[in-house]
Amino acid sequence: MTPTPEPYDALLVLSFGGPEGPDDVRPFLENVTRGRGVPPERLDEVAEHYLHFGGVSPINALNRDLIARLEKDFAAAGLDLPIYFGNRNWHPMIEDTVAAMRGDGVRNALVFPTSAWGGYSGCRQYHEDIARARAAVGDDAPALTKLRHFYDHPLFLTAVADAVAAARAQLPADRRDAARLVFTAHSVPTAADATGGPPDRGGHLYSRQVAEAARLVAAATGTPDHDLVWQSRSGPPQVPWLEPDIVDHLDALHARGVDAVVVVPVGFVSDHLEVVWDLDTEARDRAAELGMAFVRAATAGTDPRFVQMVRELVRERLDGAAPVRRGTEPLLGVGCNGELCAPECCRPPARPRR
Ligand SMILES: CC1=C(CCC(=O)O)c2cc3nc(cc4[nH]c(cc5[nH]c(cc1n2)c(C)c5CCC(=O)O)c(CCC(=O)O)c4C)C(CCC(=O)O)=C3C
Numbered sequence: 001m002t003p004t005p006e007p008y009d010a011l012l013v014l015s016f017g018g019p020e021g022p023d024d025v026r027p028f029l030e031n032v033t034r035g036r037g038v039p040p041e042r043l044d045e046v047a048e049h050y051l052h053f054g055g056v057s058p059i060n061a062l063n064r065d066l067i068a069r070l071e072k073d074f075a076a077a078g079l080d081l082p083i084y085f086g087n088r089n090w091h092p093m094i095e096d097t098v099a100a101m102r103g104d105g106v107r108n109a110l111v112f113p114t115s116a117w118g119g120y121s122g123c124r125q126y127h128e129d130i131a132r133a134r135a136a137v138g139d140d141a142p143a144l145t146k147l148r149h150f151y152d153h154p155l156f157l158t159a160v161a162d163a164v165a166a167a168r169a170q171l172p173a174d175r176r177d178a179a180r181l182v183f184t185a186h187s188v189p190t191a192a193d194a195t196g197g198p199p200d201r202g203g204h205l206y207s208r209q210v211a212e213a214a215r216l217v218a219a220a221t222g223t224p225d226h227d228l229v230w231q232s233r234s235g236p237p238q239v240p241w242l243e244p245d246i247v248d249h250l251d252a253l254h255a256r257g258v259d260a261v262v263v264v265p266v267g268f269v270s271d272h273l274e275v276v277w278d279l280d281t282e283a284r285d286r287a288a289e290l291g292m293a294f295v296r297a298a299t300a301g302t303d304p305r306f307v308q309m310v311r312e313l314v315r316e317r318l319d320g321a322a323p324v325r326r327g328t329e330p331l332l333g334v335g336c337n338g339e340l341c342a343p344e345c346c347r348p349p350a351r352p353r354r
């Protein structure tokens with residue numbers, strides 16, 4: 001007889017992690033790039049970005065803040081689930097958190113990853129993190145079920161759309177209406193993007209979901225015309241990544257006579273370092289050189305509807321309800337104990353051999 005499944009008894013917020021002081025920067029970057037063929041020159045450059053902010057990424061504090069708001073929301077909604085925090089690349093590391101969960105008697109937890117997307121980095125790699133942490137903790141590790149991709153959840157889309165409207169309102173009145181709407185997300189190697197998602201849909205799950213989210217947000221703001229560009233590319237220069245880059249795109253827009261942009265980091269849920277450096281510093285500086293008015297929309301993570309969305313994603317698992325969604329691209333992401341969420345979701349990219 002198969003045992004009755006135990007009820008869900010905790011939520012783990014699983015994120016990327018970031019350094020919290022200058023001495024953390026190098027070991028953090030080594031954790032992120034271990035075995036991935038990222039050239040040392042790129043690591044030196046990225047280390048400088050972190051050191052520019054005292055070696056502190058905002059990401060951990062933002063996740064702690066999200067968890068505090070989730071705790072309040074869950075309590076008010078009568079949802080009795082303790083919330084834990086673990087990261088892929090920096091403390092609190094997921095291995096330590098899962099060990100603490102076991103110590104607290106957690107048996108069957110849900111996992112909210114701070115990525116809306118399918119693909120290797122946003123989905124599959126979180127499944128790998130879960131499997132690695134459970135293996136480290138051993139036989140009595142809690143079961144861990146990852147929640148689904150939420151890239152087209154109406155509460156996420158509405159939060160981003162309202163942030164776009166608020167950003168546009170900050171532009172000088174005479175440039176506001178004609179300002180170009182530019183969505184951005186983290187670039188990935190084109191080969192990695194190609195292998196994500198069902199082959200009968202043509203793969204490219206990550207870039208297709210990002211494109212669909214951008215289209216849905218643009219439509220919701222009444223400005224359907226928009227661009228989708230990429231940021232923060234890494235890796236050796238000879239390996240193709242998704243393009244165009246945001247900074248190159250500003251040059252191209254300027255050449256076409258565009259004099260104002262609303263930049264929307266739809267690819268990220270918080271204002272972490274890749275947002276405050278690559279957008280608020282590099283892209284903003286470039287726009288200033290070009291005489292282009294530049295505003296950047298807030299990320300969705302601080303919007304109250306984001307917290308509500310996490311609660312609804314949890315409810316979907318508790319109640320077995322159908323996902324509430326606006327998009328049409330494949331919606332995957334759910335897997336238990338590090339199992340793949342679907343046979344063709346997010347195959348690991350072929351790694352360059354050295
Ligand atoms: C798709 C995607 C997301 C979005 C989905 C999600 O949110 O998960 C994302 C998020 C993030 N990426 C971040 C930072 C970094 N990403 C790097 C490197 C890489 N990212 C990649 C992809 C993604 N990354 C890839 C394919 C690489 C190459 C190495 C590899 O194959 O893994 C590197 C190494 C140095 C460099 O080369 O830039 C850093 C420092 C931070 C935290 C910022 C902070 O500290 O505040 C966040 C949230």
Ligand SMILES: [Fe+2]
Nearest residue numbers: 123341345346
């Ligand atoms: Fe997946």
